[in-house]
Amino acid sequence: MAGVVEMCIAIPGRVEKVEYPYAIVDFKGTKRKVRIDLIEDVREGDYVLVHVGFAIQKVEKSEAENIAELLEEVFGV
Numbered sequence: 001m002a003g004v005v006e007m008c009i010a011i012p013g014r015v016e017k018v019e020y021p022y023a024i025v026d027f028k029g030t031k032r033k034v035r036i037d038l039i040e041d042v043r044e045g046d047y048v049l050v051h052v053g054f055a056i057q058k059v060e061k062s063e064a065e066n067i068a069e070l071l072e073e074v075f076g077v
Contacts, residue, residue, distance in 0.1 A: 010049035010056055011071070012064035018044055025050060028068065 013025035013034075021037040025048065036042040036055045047064035048055040059067075 008051055009071070010051040010067075012047055012049055012059060012067045014064070015042055015044055015046045015048060015055075018042060023048075023055065025055070 011027055013027040013032075015023045015036075016026050016031065017024040018036070021035055022033050023036045023042055024031055025034045027050075032050075032053075034048070034050050034055050035053055036048070038054055038056055039048070039058060042048065042055060042058065047059050047061050049057045049059055049064075049067070
C-alpha cells in the first residue's frame, strides 16, 4: 500500500529477575514475564526494550528513561 507507514513500539523496562529464557521485567510498576533469549547476557538490573513479549535490545538507564518520557508525552502511557 502506497503511503502506509508501519511503526513498531518497544517499551523500556528494568530486569528484576532472570529465569532463562525468561525474565521478570518491571515497566513502571507493572511486572511481566518476558523472553530474553534474543539478546545476550541479560542480568538483573539491566534495562531492555520489549516488543510483543520479547526483549530485543539492552539500553542504558538514561536511554530507557528518555524513551519512557517520550512514550508518556505521545501516548499518555
